[in-house]
Amino acid sequence: MKRTLYLLALGVFGIGTTEFGVVGILPQIAVQFGVTINQAGWLLSAFAGVIAVGAPFITVAFAGRSRRQALMAVLALFMVGNGLSAVAVNFPMLLVARVLPALGHPVFWSVALSVAATSVRQEEAPKAVGIVFGGFTIASVLGVPLCTWVADRYGWQAAFILSGGVNAVSLLGLWLWLPEIPAREGVSYSWDIIRKPALWRQLSLAVLMIAAMYASYGYLAAYLDKVTGMDGRDISIMLLLFGVAGVGGNWLAGKLLSKSIHLTTISFIVMLALVHIGIYLAGASYGLMIVVIIIWGFIHTGGFLISNINVTSVAKESPELANAIFTSAGNLAVTIGATMGGAVIAGASVRNVIWASMALLALAAIVWTWSAKKIILS
Numbered sequence: 001m002k003r004t005l006y007l008l009a010l011g012v013f014g015i016g017t018t019e020f021g022v023v024g025i026l027p028q029i030a031v032q033f034g035v036t037i038n039q040a041g042w043l044l045s046a047f048a049g050v051i052a053v054g055a056p057f058i059t060v061a062f063a064g065r066s067r068r069q070a071l072m073a074v075l076a077l078f079m080v081g082n083g084l085s086a087v088a089v090n091f092p093m094l095l096v097a098r099v100l101p102a103l104g105h106p107v108f109w110s111v112a113l114s115v116a117a118t119s120v121r122q123e124e125a126p127k128a129v130g131i132v133f134g135g136f137t138i139a140s141v142l143g144v145p146l147c148t149w150v151a152d153r154y155g156w157q158a159a160f161i162l163s164g165g166v167n168a169v170s171l172l173g174l175w176l177w178l179p180e181i182p183a184r185e186g187v188s189y190s191w192d193i194i195r196k197p198a199l200w201r202q203l204s205l206a207v208l209m210i211a212a213m214y215a216s217y218g219y220l221a222a223y224l225d226k227v228t229g230m231d232g233r234d235i236s237i238m239l240l241l242f243g244v245a246g247v248g249g250n251w252l253a254g255k256l257l258s259k260s261i262h263l264t265t266i267s268f269i270v271m272l273a274l275v276h277i278g279i280y281l282a283g284a285s286y287g288l289m290i291v292v293i294i295i296w297g298f299i300h301t302g303g304f305l306i307s308n309i310n311v312t313s314v315a316k317e318s319p320e321l322a323n324a325i326f327t328s329a330g331n332l333a334v335t336i337g338a339t340m341g342g343a344v345i346a347g348a349s350v351r352n353v354i355w356a357s358m359a360l361l362a363l364a365a366i367v368w369t370w371s372a373k374k375i376i377l378s
Contacts, residue, residue, distance in 0.1 A: 004119070005131045007178045008112040011071055012135030014170030015108055017143030018078050018101060018163045019047060024148030024221045024239050028156045028232075033091040037222050037350075038342030044218050045338035046095055047102045052332030055106030059324035062107050067181035068174070071111060074104035075171040082164030086157045105331075110323040115181060117312060118319055123258065126309050130254025133305045137250040140301060141243030145236045148221065152232030193322060198314040201371045205364060206307035206326065207333040209269065212360035213303045214337035216276060216353050219345060226350040227283040238293050245294045246301030253302030257309050266368050268306050271299045273361045276354040283351055304330065 022029075022043045030040040062070050081101035088094035116128040143166060147159040193199060216223070224230040224238055256264040275296045282288035308326055315322035340356040 002131075003177065004179065004181075005116055005128055007174055008071075008116060008132045009135030009138070010173045011075060011108060011170045012112060012132055013139045013143065014075055014135075014167040015078055015101075015105055016136040016139030017147065017166045018082060019105070020044070020139065021144050021147035021159060021163050022098070023218060024144055024235060025151040025156050025159050026219070027222055027225055028151055029091075029094070032156060033094070035091055036346070037219070038346045039091075041218060041338050041342045042095060043098050044214075045335040045342075047098050048331035048334035048338070050099050050102035050331075051105050052328050052335055054103065055110070055328035055331065056321065056324045058103065058106050059110045059320060059327075062111075063320070067111050067115065068178055070107050071178070072171055072174050074101075074108040075167050075174065077101050077104040078167040079164050079171070082160045082167065086160040086164070106324055106327045109327045110320050111181075113308065113312070113323045113326075114320040126257040126305075127254050129308060130250060130257075130305055133254075133308070134247070134250055136304065137243065137246045137301050139243075140246050140297070141240065144243060145239035148232065148239055149236035152236060191321075193315045193318050194325070196314060198371075198374070199311065199322075199325075201367065201374065202310045202314055203325065203329045205265070205367045205371060206311055207329050207336065208360050208364035208367060209265075209303055209307050210330050210333035211337035211340070212272065212357045212364060213300055214334045215341035215344075215356040215360060216279065216337075217300060218334070218338040219341050219350060219353050222345070223279075223283065223350050223353065224289070228286060228289050229284075230286070238290070241290065242293050242297035242300075245297035249298035249301045250305060253305050257306065261306075261309055261313060262368075262372055265306055265310060266365070266372075268299065268303060269361055269364050269368060272303070273358060275299055276357050276361070280351065280354045 026037060026040045026043070029043065030037050078101040081097055084097035084100065085094055088097055112132050113129055116132045117125040120128045143163070147162055150162050151159040220239070220242070221235050224235045230238065253264065253268070256267075275292065278292045279296065282292050307330065308323070311326040311329070312319060312322045337356070337360070340360070341353045344353050344356045
């Protein structure tokens with residue numbers, strides 16, 4: 001079972017590199033196609049928007065099919081999307097090529113997370129899900145900074161070729177070693193779970209938390225470029241530090257969630273808010289930003305795992321559909337966050353992008369308080 005979890009993490013690494021590898025190359029793409037940095041941000045937000053709209057429906061459409069074949073098909077689709085992105089001759093073509101693999105993204109996430117959570121004892125589920133989420137963390141550690149470094153050295157097209165290669169390696173690993181995973185008998189794909197008020201409270205909280213994360217993180221490369229004055233090489237190193245710190249943060253989040261979901265959640269909200277204040281104050285200082293980036297990466301990376309556990313813990317009777325709905329909500333949040341961050345940049349400056357995150361974190365704290373009161377009263 002451990003091997004299965006690590007193979008699923010490998011696949012998550014592949015799709016995570018594709019989805020977020022573009023973060024570090026937005027400035028190059030903006031220059032190449034003559035668009036603004038907030039317009040280039042649509043490469044992130046449009047990808048997430050497609051997932052947000054289609055995730056539950058696409059996942060239900062794949063219900064009952066071979067989980068192994070579905071996972072491999074998604075990685076193959078990601079390879080094609082990256083190949084088309086690398087040969088894009090204009091921004092609209094690049095945007096369409098980016099959106100293509102988003103159609104398969106929710107299938108991989110929902111199946112991988114459901115298998116992780118249901119393959120171990122209930123009390124160990126957060127740790128198992130944490131292993132799969134570790135693939136995303138490693139994508140931040142290696143995939144995102146490598147895309148940035150390759151683009152700086154060989155051009156933005158090379159970053160998409162690299163992402164396609166990562167998907168190819170992930171696909172090969174699943175083909176060689178992943179056992180057949182039959183659809184779980186008796187799994188409900190009933191939409192009845194959307195009638196649960198607790199699910200909507202946790203989805204609202206997840207959207208606000210993840211939107212807060214990506215309102216600023218989506219423009220990290222632009223921030224380090226315009227505010228801190230780093231070049232492409234320096235930015236790739238910062239992204240690497242961000243991701244390395246995130247490995248520890250993701251592991252710690254999994255441990256803390258096993259003890260208290262609610263305390264871990266509010267701790268994350270408060271700590272991320274403090275980090276954003278640090279980003280604003282230290283933005284122009286090269287040395288201080290190195291420290292802030294490490295702390296930011298450590299805290300930021302656990303956000304998806306914390307949000308996922310919050311949502312799925314209130315819909316255990318239908319894990320795959322709950323994960324699909326979470327995937328939809330999470331990517332809607334990325335779209336909201338990237339759009340809000342881009343709007344702040346367009347209306348003010350890159351340095352002020354952190355205030356979009358701060359506003360969203362304040363709303364998240366309010367929803368958490370509301371949710372905590374409901375739990376106490378029940």
